[in-house]
Amino acid sequence: MNIRRGAGAYARVGVESAVMSADPHQLIVMLFDGAQAAISSARLHMQDGNRSAKGLAISKAIDIVNNGLAAALDYDRGGEIADNLGRLYDYIARLLLQANLRDDIAQLEQAASLLDDIGSGWRELRHVSAELA
Template sequence: MFSQGHAGASAYARVGVETGVMGANPHRLILMLYQGARQAIARARMHMEQGNIGPRGEAIGKAIDIVTSGLQASLNLEVGGEIAQRLDALYTYMSRRLLQANIEQSDAMLLEVDGLLATLEEAWIGIGAEVAKAAMSAQADSQR
């Protein structure tokens, strides 16, 4: 089904992702989840345009899995308060829209979810400096 070269490239990409995950801090891991979900949606849109039903469904399934099992599962609803609850509701909405996009073959719904993820990703990047500063402060406190 795939050429030997394609299999090698896939293995190389997997190692790169696994290495990135193992060396990432929690903030970076969430960023990687946003990026992975958006990449899956981009693949789904490409497959939708080409009429590839199976690969489209697989890509949308991957995006749903990242949203529910990655982003939504990482929320701490007890500690996160209202923000975590709102994100939980938004992730639920996104996963439903992705499922609906697959059923209805709707590029507009895929674009909608991608836009929501892009907004969250941008905000997450924006707080990165604050997270790094807090981590350095905590590390300095622990060394005292």
């Protein structure tokens, strides 16, 4: 049991260190990665019939979408793009909620796919920015 606790503490320090040293773009990418990890976990728990763990994982994904990705939008500077992303994040959160309520893997997969598409765009933006610099 102490080994698990130690490993968990070590992992948290690693994540905290990565967050502290990340630039804003990297933080957004980390949020996408965290949401995808939570959705993957939820998928496994859904398949295993572990409703409690599934609910916790989906709640974590919803929290990342609502309080991480959506909260990071700058509507003043982002204009129409920020508005569209805000609506898309709201839709994704609703998909996740419905997936949880109905044990619907298809809605979980749709949310994961949308997040993957947006996250890929963020990653590509990083590469384009680096090439232009």
